[in-house]
Amino acid sequence: MASMHSRRDDTGQGWFGLAIAVAILAACVFVWADAQADELGPSDNLVRLSEINEGALLLKTVDDGLYIPAPLVATDIALDVSGPVVRAIVTQRFTNPAETWVEGTYVFPLPEDSGVDRLRMQIGDRFIEGEIHERQQARQIYEQARAAGQRASLMEQERPNMFTTSVANIGPGETIIVQIEYQDVSRLSDGRFELRVPLAITPRYNPPASDMLLASYRAGQPQGSRVADAHRITPPIMHPDYEPSEALRLPVTISIDLKAGFELGEVASLYHATIIDRSENGRAQVRLADGPIPANRDFVLTWRPSDETVPSAAIFTEEWDGQTYLLAQIVPPSSLSGPAPRRDRETIFVIDNSGSMAGASMRQAREALVAALDRLQPGDRFNVIRFDNTMERVFPNAVDATPANLDRARVFARGLEAEGGTEMLPALRAALRDDTPEDDSRVRQVVFLTDGAIGNEGELFAAISNGIGRSRLFPVGIGSAPNTYFMSRAARMGRGTFTHIGQVSEVASQTAALFQALERPVMTNLDALFEADALTEIWPAPLPDLYFGELVTLTARLEADGGVMILEGELAGETWQQSVSLADAQPASGIATLWARNRIRGLEESRFTGAPQEAIDAAVLQTSLDFHLVSRLTSLVAVDATPARPTGEHLASTDVPVMVPEGWDFEAVMDEAEPADYYDAALTGDVLARLRASQDPAAAPKNSDGIALPSTATPRGLLMLIGLILMICALVWMVTHEERRLW
Amino acid sequence: MVIRTRNMFKSRRTLLRNRWKQALAALMLAVGAVMVGQGLFIGAKAEIAQILLERAWSRALDGESAPSPWPWADTWPVARLSAPGHDEDAIVLAEAGGEALAFGPALLAASVAPGSPGTSVIAAHRDTHFEFLKDLVPGDLIEVEGTNGDIIRFRVTHTDIVDAARSGIEPIGGPPRLALVTCWPFGGVMSGPDRYVVWADIVEGEVGS
Numbered sequence: 001m002a003s004m005h006s007r008r009d010d011t012g013q014g015w016f017g018l019a020i021a022v023a024i025l026a027a028c029v030f031v032w033a034d035a036q037a038d039e040l041g042p043s044d045n046l047v048r049l050s051e052i053n054e055g056a057l058l059l060k061t062v063d064d065g066l067y068i069p070a071p072l073v074a075t076d077i078a079l080d081v082s083g084p085v086v087r088a089i090v091t092q093r094f095t096n097p098a099e100t101w102v103e104g105t106y107v108f109p110l111p112e113d114s115g116v117d118r119l120r121m122q123i124g125d126r127f128i129e130g131e132i133h134e135r136q137q138a139r140q141i142y143e144q145a146r147a148a149g150q151r152a153s154l155m156e157q158e159r160p161n162m163f164t165t166s167v168a169n170i171g172p173g174e175t176i177i178v179q180i181e182y183q184d185v186s187r188l189s190d191g192r193f194e195l196r197v198p199l200a201i202t203p204r205y206n207p208p209a210s211d212m213l214l215a216s217y218r219a220g221q222p223q224g225s226r227v228a229d230a231h232r233i234t235p236p237i238m239h240p241d242y243e244p245s246e247a248l249r250l251p252v253t254i255s256i257d258l259k260a261g262f263e264l265g266e267v268a269s270l271y272h273a274t275i276i277d278r279s280e281n282g283r284a285q286v287r288l289a290d291g292p293i294p295a296n297r298d299f300v301l302t303w304r305p306s307d308e309t310v311p312s313a314a315i316f317t318e319e320w321d322g323q324t325y326l327l328a329q330i331v332p333p334s335s336l337s338g339p340a341p342r343r344d345r346e347t348i349f350v351i352d353n354s355g356s357m358a359g360a361s362m363r364q365a366r367e368a369l370v371a372a373l374d375r376l377q378p379g380d381r382f383n384v385i386r387f388d389n390t391m392e393r394v395f396p397n398a399v400d401a402t403p404a405n406l407d408r409a410r411v412f413a414r415g416l417e418a419e420g421g422t423e424m425l426p427a428l429r430a431a432l433r434d435d436t437p438e439d440d441s442r443v444r445q446v447v448f449l450t451d452g453a454i455g456n457e458g459e460l461f462a463a464i465s466n467g468i469g470r471s472r473l474f475p476v477g478i479g480s481a482p483n484t485y486f487m488s489r490a491a492r493m494g495r496g497t498f499t500h501i502g503q504v505s506e507v508a509s510q511t512a513a514l515f516q517a518l519e520r521p522v523m524t525n526l527d528a529l530f531e532a533d534a535l536t537e538i539w540p541a542p543l544p545d546l547y548f549g550e551l552v553t554l555t556a557r558l559e560a561d562g563g564v565m566i567l568e569g570e571l572a573g574e575t576w577q578q579s580v581s582l583a584d585a586q587p588a589s590g591i592a593t594l595w596a597r598n599r600i601r602g603l604e605e606s607r608f609t610g611a612p613q614e615a616i617d618a619a620v621l622q623t624s625l626d627f628h629l630v631s632r633l634t635s636l637v638a639v640d641a642t643p644a645r646p647t648g649e650h651l652a653s654t655d656v657p658v659m660v661p662e663g664w665d666f667e668a669v670m671d672e673a674e675p676a677d678y679y680d681a682a683l684t685g686d687v688l689a690r691l692r693a694s695q696d697p698a699a700a701p702k703n704s705d706g707i708a709l710p711s712t713a714t715p716r717g718l719l720m721l722i723g724l725i726l727m728i729c730a731l732v733w734m735v736t737h738e739e740r741r742l743w
Numbered sequence: 744m745v746i747r748t749r750n751m752f753k754s755r756r757t758l759l760r761n762r763w764k765q766a767l768a769a770l771m772l773a774v775g776a777v778m779v780g781q782g783l784f785i786g787a788k789a790e791i792a793q794i795l796l797e798r799a800w801s802r803a804l805d806g807e808s809a810p811s812p813w814p815w816a817d818t819w820p821v822a823r824l825s826a827p828g829h830d831e832d833a834i835v836l837a838e839a840g841g842e843a844l845a846f847g848p849a850l851l852a853a854s855v856a857p858g859s860p861g862t863s864v865i866a867a868h869r870d871t872h873f874e875f876l877k878d879l880v881p882g883d884l885i886e887v888e889g890t891n892g893d894i895i896r897f898r899v900t901h902t903d904i905v906d907a908a909r910s911g912i913e914p915i916g917g918p919p920r921l922a923l924v925t926c927w928p929f930g931g932v933m934s935g936p937d938r939y940v941v942w943a944d945i946v947e948g949e950v951g952s
Contacts, residue, residue: 355815389814421814707853707864707914709907710844713926713934714868720782721932726775730768 075252077197077299082588083261083314084329084553086184086195088114093177103146103168111184111198112160112485115597116630118181119155119165121638128153130636132628134621138635142166151640155180157630160485183593188329188551197254197299251292254299258284261314261586265306272299313580318591323536323557325592330552330567330580332523342519344442346381346398348431348471349373349409351416352450352478354388358418361478364501365449368476369413371511372447376401381442384409387427388420397435424450425459432467444471445518446494451478452486458607460486464493472496472522472545474514489605495545520548523576526569528554534563539598555595558582596627604632785845789871792846796820796834803890809837818843821850822857823888824865831875835865835887848872848923854914857887857921858895858945862914866924869939873925879941885921897921897943907936919945 080087110116119130130153133141138154145152146168155165170176186195258267260282267276273289286301293299314329351369353362369384376382380401384394394412399405431446452475464473473494475487478501491498499514501507523546528538538556546552552567567578603611603619617633624634792812799812800820809819822835835850836843843849848867855861867873879885883899897920904927905911912922920942927939 423814707851707910707912709910709924709938710866711934712866712868712924714785714870716782716785716870718932719778723775723778723782726771730771730775734768
């Protein structure tokens with residue numbers, strides 16, 4: 001009886017206790033998650049500007065710095081390709097989903113070397129054309145217009161490859177059409193021209209590189225790293241809500257008018273099904289085969305000449321504002337791509353093992369380094385330097401590539417773990433320090449493996465520029481979102497090439513590409529000679545060294561068309577010369593813009609060779625204004641002179657018929673359906689309640705809410721309270737349980 | 744025999760159940776410990792950061808622009824805030840990356856520099872750096888040292904409780920004022936929309952160095 005009683009009692013208590021415990025645990029986890037979410041700030045569909053990796057119209061919310069991405073209904077991209085010159089017209093249609101007047105910010109990525117020179121916007125039934133102004137002035141114009149209740153838009157350069165457009169006073173339910181035009185150049189690799197249209201998209205859980213520059217500690221880090229040592233840098237990890245889902249995939253239509261300038265051979269789209277209509281004269285029309293595509297991967301079109309040996313030069317000119325602008329792409333002699341007489345080398349490997357490299361990036365860097373070490377041969381010299389906020393050399397000086405030395409380096413490489421801060425400068429200086437500057441028997445190469453998550457680019461560029469000597473710098477970008485702006489500029493200044501390794505699976509192919517650049521002969525001291533007084537300015541200046549598979553690409557401003565241009569270079573100790581008749585140049589548009597863009601880039605880079613900042617600013621500003629280009633110092637601003645709609649009048653809605661101005665090809669966009677249901681689902685209730693309503697411009701007592709205040713409570717008290725309750729429950733239970741067992 | 748078998752059977756089942764309960768208790772203990780640890784870490788971070796910030800602050804006074812308190816910091820000190828009557832003292836950070844509040848009070852980017860015409864809004868967590876706001880009463884002195892070494896004195900005029908989204912604080916225009924902001928109520932564990940604002944006006948003619 002006693003045992004029966006005891007057992008029943010025991011079971012009842014056990015189940016009761018278990019139920020209570022599970023309930024407490026569930027409640028705690030719930031509240032805990034809530035506390036964490038609260039600390040995170042962004043929840044729902046809110047994002048920060050730095051988290052945007054694809055074109056999106058962002059609506060300001062009551063939380064400073066947080067935005068709601070408005071639905072992007074449709075995108076149409078029309079590309080006009082003349083030879084290597086690409087003119088892109090991107091037309092996008094958005095709808096304000098809110099019941100209030102809002103201010104939006106449109107963020108979009110573009111290829112790094114493209115020049116944005118036009119913005120047009122349609123709000124409701126109004127059209128606004130952007131004008132170029134000095135950046136500060138443009139912002140003032142915009143803000144005045146916003147305060148006055150006028151519709152206005154402003155396009156600014158955030159980073160060299162990222163732009164924002166702000167739009168003031170968008171009415172409830174209004175549709176906005178944004179059209180951007182930019183100039184780009186197709187790239188040649190392996191005898192094949194390549195055109196890349198950025199539709200997005202670094203995976204959203206990978207922040208854009210410059211975000212990493214800023215971010216170190218974030219509340220959104222995985223829990224594990226928070227208890228780890230505080231010196232650790234972990235790149236910010238995006239809230240799962242922001243990760244792409246079906247709902248975020250945006251319909252895109254693309255059409256390309258390809259005028260290659262030579263008889264077309266293979267034309268192919270790498271990732272999308274296309275229909276290609278060829279006409280004579282090296283011309284083709286390309287469109288998507290299966291209708292709109294989701295904006296989840298870049299569109300890449302490649303084409304090559306039918307006879308690969310034929311074109312040795314492509315010359316285009318444009319008459320603009322009384323001047324002649326020249327774009328020349330010249331194929332170097334075949335000896336550049338031929339097998340090279342191998343020269344001994346001194347290769348210094350620098351590997352970044354800072355905290356931002358943690359995870360896949362570190363694995364890729366390790367693998368790449370080991371693969372690179374395998375390519376060294378007897379007679380070569382090498383060294384390996386690793387850095388985080390400290391620095392370590394495997395050997396005090398470069399050593400011979402003996403099996404024993406290589407083994408030691410491999411062991412070192414395999415043992416690398418990502419931790420610490422990113423102090424790149426000492427490592428870079430050490431790598432560039434050349435003990436034998438007069439040694440002609442070896443070429444000196446610095447291979448720099450990093451994600452480029454640094455903020456002091458200026459110092460580094462200066463160090464490269466001053467210390468490069470006879471060394472050549474080959475940055476290798478690691479991870480899916482390295483700081484390509486830093487890498488490609490470092491490669492140009494270090495007179496090397498930039499390689500990108502995005503996945504572990506790419507290590508083999510990309511290190512092979514790198515070694516092609518390292519092992520083939522390089523054309524140096526490249527120069528373009530013109531007839532006397534014919535040339536006013538040439539960019540880039542000086543012309544960069546030419547590696548395997550690359551074209552000589554230059555833009556120049558000429559006094560007169562016609563005449564002859566002579567290209568000169570040194571290749572494997574011999575002088576190479578080629579004469580190009582400029583009279584054969586084909587007319588093309590956009591050459592002046594490309595020249596101006598190159599000029600701005602060249603001017604910006606001259607900062608690191610000691611040019612005074614004021615002179616650079618003045619020249620960049622003047623060039624941007626002359627050529628209508630958005631740059632670091634200039635913005636496009638558009639103000640609608642028409643007064644905004646008066647109060648009381650019926651507000652515009654999406655069914656207002658929209659006028660299409662002449663020359664605008666909106667058909668693809670107009671055909672698209674209304675916002676799909678999933679947007680309505682995603683943008684209701686709580687999310688919309690967080691929208692910062694701008695005043696109805698006609699009513700407008702201004703900004704009476706004052707500034708939004710940040711969240712100033714830590715979850716500390718809550719965490720400790722719940723933690724203690726949990727621990728006490730557990731302890732009490734354990735103790736009573738012990739006692740019961742003693743009975 | 745029969746009884747013994749049954750006893751054996753029972754004890755094994757009990758044992759099994761006990762294991763489950765032990766595991767659950769251990770799990771609760773572990774989760775609780777992690778949470779307490781996190782709570783302690785938040786406090787420790789706030790304290791330790793201020794020590795590092797002191798050093799960055801002396802560099803700022805030496806004329807370095809935007810000195811980084813630690814190599815991977817996304818913010819930098821812009822002022823030192825002290826309440827002499829309450830023995831409180833903290834380095835104020837620029838609200839640059841959004842994470843400044845974990846380390847110290849932050850001068851909101853949308854507001855103005857202390858001493859300039861308009862309202863400087865400085866916010867901090869109620870349970871770390873700005874816990875002392877609850878003790879401030881009208882008439883108390885607040886000193887703000889700028890990076891140029893000048894000390895600007897403010898005197899508390901009144902306190903206010905506002906909604907975070909509709910603070911009514913207009914940073915631009917008017918005489919130099921200071922608004923110290925933290926969450927309300929003090930000692931609360933859940934975060935809410937209410938903010939406690941301590942208003943202070945500049946004390947004219949008392950700029951020292």
